[in-house]
Amino acid sequence: MKFQFVKTNEILTPISGLACVGALLSRTNLRKRLNAIKIQDMQNPDIKNGDIAAAYIGLLCQGKNDFDSIEPFREDPFFKISLGNKHIPSSPTLRQRMDMMGNSWNTIILEESAHLLKKIGVMLTPCHKDMIPLDIDVSPFDNSKTHKEGVSRTYKGFDGYSPIFAYLGQEGYGVNTQLRQGKQHCQKDTDTFLEESIKYAKTITDKPLLVRMDSGNDSIENIKICLKPETKADWLIKRNLRKESPEEWLKIAKEKGRHIKEREGKDIYYGDTFIKRDDIEIPLRIAFKITVQTIDEHGQILICPDIETDTYYTSLTDPAETIDLLYADHGTSEQFHSELKTDMDLERLPSGKFDTNNLILHLGILAYNILKIMGQESLKYTDAPVKKKVHRKRIRKVIQNLITIAS
Numbered sequence: 001m002k003f004q005f006v007k008t009n010e011i012l013t014p015i016s017g018l019a020c021v022g023a024l025l026s027r028t029n030l031r032k033r034l035n036a037i038k039i040q041d042m043q044n045p046d047i048k049n050g051d052i053a054a055a056y057i058g059l060l061c062q063g064k065n066d067f068d069s070i071e072p073f074r075e076d077p078f079f080k081i082s083l084g085n086k087h088i089p090s091s092p093t094l095r096q097r098m099d100m101m102g103n104s105w106n107t108i109i110l111e112e113s114a115h116l117l118k119k120i121g122v123m124l125t126p127c128h129k130d131m132i133p134l135d136i137d138v139s140p141f142d143n144s145k146t147h148k149e150g151v152s153r154t155y156k157g158f159d160g161y162s163p164i165f166a167y168l169g170q171e172g173y174g175v176n177t178q179l180r181q182g183k184q185h186c187q188k189d190t191d192t193f194l195e196e197s198i199k200y201a202k203t204i205t206d207k208p209l210l211v212r213m214d215s216g217n218d219s220i221e222n223i224k225i226c227l228k229p230e231t232k233a234d235w236l237i238k239r240n241l242r243k244e245s246p247e248e249w250l251k252i253a254k255e256k257g258r259h260i261k262e263r264e265g266k267d268i269y270y271g272d273t274f275i276k277r278d279d280i281e282i283p284l285r286i287a288f289k290i291t292v293q294t295i296d297e298h299g300q301i302l303i304c305p306d307i308e309t310d311t312y313y314t315s316l317t318d319p320a321e322t323i324d325l326l327y328a329d330h331g332t333s334e335q336f337h338s339e340l341k342t343d344m345d346l347e348r349l350p351s352g353k354f355d356t357n358n359l360i361l362h363l364g365i366l367a368y369n370i371l372k373i374m375g376q377e378s379l380k381y382t383d384a385p386v387k388k389k390v391h392r393k394r395i396r397k398v399i400q401n402l403i404t405i406a407s
Contacts, residue, residue: 013078017374017403021061022082024370025054027119028112031084037104039097047087052097053105053363054083060367063345063399065360067095095351102355109362110176113369114200117173120373124169124205125391128318128326131210131234134175134201135167135330136194138186138216139337141347150354152182161349163361164190165337166197168204170329171392172336173372174365175200179349179358186216191225198231209233210316212330215240220279223313227282236326239286239311246290246307253290257320265295270320287312287323335394340368343396371398378402 025031031050039045058079059069068091073079080088089097127133140154141161154162162184166176176197178189194211201209211226211233218240226235241249250269257271269290274283291308295301312323341347346364349357375393378401 011078012406013076014404014406015062015079016082016405016407018058018061018079018082020374020402021058021367021370022054022084024116024120024373025057026084028116030054030108030112030366033108033112034105037101039100047089047093047097049097049101049105051085051087052089052094053109054085055079055088056094056098056360056363057367057370058083060344060346060364061371061399061403063343063396065345065364066350067091070094095356098356098359099351099353101359103358105359106362109366110200113366114175114203116366117168117175117204117369117373122169122173122204122373122376123171124173124207125171126207127170127210127329128316128322130207132169132201132205132207133167133329134197134209134211134233135172135333135336136164136190136197136211136213136217137330137333137337138162138164138180139334139341140182141341141349143182143348146348146352148349148352148354148357150179150181150357154182155186161357162186164193165333165340165365166193166201167333167336168201170332171372171376172333172339173204174336174340174368175204177361177365179354179361181354187219190217191219191221194222194225195228195231198225198233202231210326211235211237212327213237214330218313220277223280223284226315227280234315235313236316236323236330237313238327239313241309241311246309249288249309249311250290250292250307253288257288257290265293265301267292270324272320285314285317287314287316287320289320289324339395340364343394343399344368344371368395371395371403374398374402 034049034053037049070091074088124132140156142158143151143160144158151159154160160182162180162182164178168175178193215238218237223235225231226233253269253271256273257269260268262268272285272287274285276283289310293306312327314323349360351357375398379393
């Protein structure tokens with residue numbers, strides 16, 4: 001076999017998929033709106049805010065978050081052309097500008113991200129009937145052995161941040177995020193976050209929403225947000241038993257529930273009940289699933305029955321079996337967290353400043369949605385490189401198959 005090496009004047013690139021990233025960014029007003037934000041002590045900067053944001057999104061779409069990763073692309077004509085930039089900033093310029101901007105870009109980024117999803121007309125798969133899920137959850141970021149601002153002990157037992165996310169549809173498009181200190185309780189400020197998330201979601205779809213949250217967000221304030229006319233949505237929130245005992249719920253289940261004998265020594269009760277609270281006008285439905293084991297799966301007889309209690313606040317009228325399955329599907333949002341943290345390498349945020357890392361997380365949501373759009377669009381074609389029919393392409397595969405293409 002003989003190899004022939006030929007010298008060429010053509011531009012060669014290993015990241016030709018960034019052309020799609022730039023095309024999608026051009027469908028937004030992000031650059032124009034960011035350029036309109038005044039920079040303190042800089043009347044007419046050589047590198048505009050829009051170029052800063054686009055360049056960093058170009059890095060994020062390759063799974064890079066470190067500021068120094070920009071250096072190899074400063075003299076890369078394709079990187080600049082594909083993103084529509086006039087200039088590519090240096091690493092110090094990128095870091096300094098994002099430090100200066102802090103939280104001033106965040107709302108613009110989320111609004112333009114939502115407008116992009118609406119303009120593209122992304123397909124949103126319902127989770128039940130015609131309801132589009134809006135999954136809200138906290139996912140701790142491990143930033144151990146660092147002295148970054150806001151890093152503290154999380155409920156997972158490591159030092160880091162505890163950001164909150166809102167994902168729309170079974171595809172998991174990001175509609176909202178907020179960086180939080182590691183020690184912050186997951187419900188603090190979540191009612192405001194929920195209100196914002198529903199408003200963003202309603203700009204993307206006209207279909208009814210189903211808000212799903214775990215027991216850390218068992219708060220009547222979240223239900224009140226879902227009842228407001230401007231943020232009206234159905235809800236499914238797992239309850240925190242607090243001082244309620246499993247034995248009390250087993251008694252209720254035997255009185256009101258439907259009994260299913262799954263096997264010898266294991267009984268399940270499904271049902272619902274209603275409670276009235278002084279701080280809310282309507283009676284609240286609680287759906288429950290109570291599992292009682294007297295013999296474990298290995299045939300061992302238990303001295304004391306093992307009672308597992310799952311109760312949910314919900315506005316849905318469906319049977320408790322359906323409610324339980326719908327909540328189990330909420331666990332899919334863990335995959336979306338993983339794509340942001342691992343596939344896009346966002347878990348260990350690059351700055352020592354809290355506001356800068358919050359800005360980076362917001363840019364990450366926009367980059368995540370761009371990659372998600374590309375991945376979902378690629379599944380519409382018969383030449384998509386998948387071994388079996390899938391409904392969602394993971395971000396890691398999008399980067400490998402659609403971004404890092406040599407041409």
